[in-house]
Amino acid sequence: MTWYYVNCSFILIFTWISYTNSIPGYSIEAPKSVTVQRGLCVHIPCHFTVEKSVTLSERNTEGLWFNGTDKNPPPVAATKGDISEATKGRFFLTGEVWKGDCSLSINDAVPSDSSFYLFRLIYSNKYSFSNIKPEVTVIELTDKPEISLEKTLVAGKEVTLTCTSPGRCNGSTPLITWSGVQGKVVTYTADYPDGNKTYYSNITFTPSRLDNTFPLSCTVNFQKSNTSTSQKMILNVEYTIHNENIPIIVMEGKSEIIKCTVDSNPQSNITWYKGEIALQNTSSRQTLIYNVKNANLSDAGIYRCSATNSLSTTNKSIEVTVHYVPRTPQINCSMPKDCIIEGNKTIYINEGSSLSLRCSAESSPAASLAWLKPGNPNTISLDEELHFSNILHSNDGLYTCQANNTYGRSNASVTIKVIYGPRAVSGKDSTCATEERVIKCTCIIQSFPDVNIQWKIDEKSYAISDKDILISTSRFDEETTSMMDLLLNHNEVHSIQCISSNQHNHFTLSLLSKERKYPPSILDSLRNCLHFLLAEVLILL
Template identity: 35%
Template sequence: MKIKRSSYHLSYYHILLFISHLWSGIDSELLPGYHINVPHRVTVQRGLCVYIPCNFTVPKTETLTRNAKGIWYNKNEQIVASKRNGLHFPNKRFFLAGDVWRGDCSLYIENPLYEDRYRFRVEDNIEFSYRDIKPYVDVTELKSKPEISPIKSWIDGEEVTLSCTSPGTCVQIKPQITWGVNIKNVRVGNKIINHENGTKTHFSTITFTARKEQNNSPLSCIVQLKGGLTTAQQITMKVEYPLRAPEIKCSIINKEPKIPSSSGCTMDANNTIYPLEGSWLSLTCSADRLPTSSLGWKSSNGTLTSFSTVNLTFINVSLTAEGIYTCQATNTYESKETSVTMKILYSPRFVDGRCHKVENRLECTCLIQSFPEPTLKWKHNGVSYNNANHMNDKISIFTGKSKSGTNSTLTLQINTGESQNIQCVASNIHGELVLELFNETAQLTSKAFPSAAIFAGCFAAVLIVTGVLLIIFYRKRKMMQNKEASMPTHDSVVENIYDNSEMFSNGLNEVGKIPQQDHQPPPEDGSVDLNCENVQYMSVNFSKLKPKVTATESEAEEVEYSVVKRTA
């Protein structure tokens, strides 16, 4: 009876096994207890790998053992991966990553060559193929790039370590990672991180010291995969550096050819510049800094405060421009400044000078300002004396310096009656100044000036009166000549008389008739016979004399003619 029961149970087991074989071609969703959870579609880049998560179930009446075997087939029903009891049967590029006896059917694919569709099958005390979901793997071109980290800005002098991680976490793919950077003294290392699922992460590190010269320079990481596939990532390095003291540069804007462009713009050890008076000057401020900062100017005398320009221009620079000019650079971290002192070069100029004569001694002082300091000398009647301290029996010179300038004093013994000419001569490389402080001859001349002026005035008055008299004389003489020239001649008088008959009366019987006289020849002895017997008298009225009318005027007037008969 016991034997029959055992044979009965064995026959039942075989029946179930047979039925499972029959159902292996049926979709699992139609059979209770058989289910698979896997993505319908996945995408992988050429040269990389993809992990397809998968888990499955069997009926509760069935228990999978450690000897359970999982198999993956492609669409051509070729086995691409299988696993039993932790042992892989890989096809070099395909791996069954999960534990089959735990219901894990996860598939791992490396460097897929083309698109394909896959299905899963389990074999243990049961055999079953899951056909309801067949994941499709889509292969695309390589687009992923390596990852560089950290990406940030560094400080000049800081030691920097960057890492470059290859795309994909594969099992057998071993990428080659290289760095593309123009940096000296770098250290490079390649490392691998192993994960529990058997995948690996490949990355490389590079260590160097950041310098400001590397700012905005490129840094790249190149990853080379199987089949000659290459991918790369590039970043731009940002290297900040502490704010340095600003730099001031000077240039001369040529106003005249005589002023060289480099004159006065060379700074000495004390940051002092020496422009020439009258020149055009430009100061430029610059600061080497990152991040950027604002620049501005301020002056010691308070006449200038500007935070809107980096250039200062001085036109026709004068002594009022002397002082300290400070350029200030400020950013979010700190503020620094640099100063320059401006000292104007100019030729000697007179401040004060005079001479005082006491009996036979002459004392003179001369105060001069210039930069650089002047060289002073004295001239007495054309003879030069150096500006150094000079003393003898006749002359004494003392020269010193004060805040007001260079001062020199001359004491001179003189002889009464001699001419004295004193000159103070100051000079430097930019010019010479000659001052005549005393001239005795000029002083005497100035005393005689009033009498000489009176004499000159009187002489000028005499000349003026004489000239006026001469002019009057010649004008009167000319008027008399014109008057004589305008007086009528004898013929014209007679003609006028005859033409104006109205002026005659009491002596003429007829108008215009003149009595005839016998004309006898003169005696032969030359004597004159005065015959007064035939003298006739008449009256002449000159008030009735009319002016003679010219031919032109007579033509314009109506003239009446009368015939005068003359009888013998």
């Protein structure tokens, strides 16, 4: 028989097959195959029977689901005990096994979940229902979020739009984001009696007539399965201008008309002014239109419509505001006081110091500012200031200040270069080794800026090659490698040190240290001297 089961926002078609195993009385019913979209979830209903002489109880009965394609795998779900790390927190045996319910739920589906699955029953014996292995197929995510709104969009009136994530299950919370307008965003969870959930996000904002035909997008990111889906709608904003009584906003480079309509008897002469300068006038008409063409910042200001007839003069003013994309942000260093940003936008700062950078950008409307680091998926700071209280070498790199408003974005970047003293390189050893009559040493140092390296052999230092010493030094990025071949008899060398230094600090690596051995005659003399001194001390006592 074929069952139709609605789950996770799309229809799953289950073909049910009932199998009876080779032992009479044991049977199981489960769908032969199920399909689930990546990031969503699926419920696999399952029921089984055992022979009548077997009594199952909640205490002595366990159920386990296994990946049917693996050999000796850990269970992917179980009533108790450890399960596979790959399915922990996603696969759940939801049925009451002792009542014959072996149902399985899979949340946050990933491609590697595509497989056959096998159910095993444990009571006083173990029994695997091997004749049926439901097949799970994970396909790419095609469902999209749904955007809905509570009322018609009207310019100047606050409205709330809702974005509902696809899927209805008890999976991990997805990340829901909006783009296209700026507003207050709140994310909610709707819980249902069956334990499943729906995730949705509201954005509340006040549209203007400039938002009409503007695209609004909602993106849902299922982070555990590394997949996302989005939906876009074109805003339809209704608006009305009553005799130009409301301010006019015009985008830089665009054109806009302002209109003055006068009802009078006798008819009035109408003139548009900006400040005290007359822009356009007409005689004995009801309406006068002034066209702001290819708007720039100088077009912003208060415009006055003056209507005069034989009885009186009436004035009405309107404000014209020019909006524009944020200008290129300006980055300044506010701490330390002597901080300098060089011409190529680079800051040199000592490791362990405090550093504060401030970003500003001219824009209309005001821009939101954020600090980003290329290669880092997360925003570092949602503020105009980027602060490091104890800067580390790991903070070295390029930082970008991004300014956003309704009309677009602009960026400016600065490179932070951390100055630090020489140190050993993690994962790379500095060593000395003896080959025949040659001691070969390698010293690897990390630093910025470059270091000077000297080799100290016993009590003598060498910076360059000598008669019996061959020294070669190279540098790649922030690593300096110095290689030294010592041609002397290595038995005569007791210590070798690599000494590195730059303007920030110095660092010494001891690569060879041997105890000095003295000839027997010298040791005997020292011993006799000690005995003599001891005897003299005893006599004095």
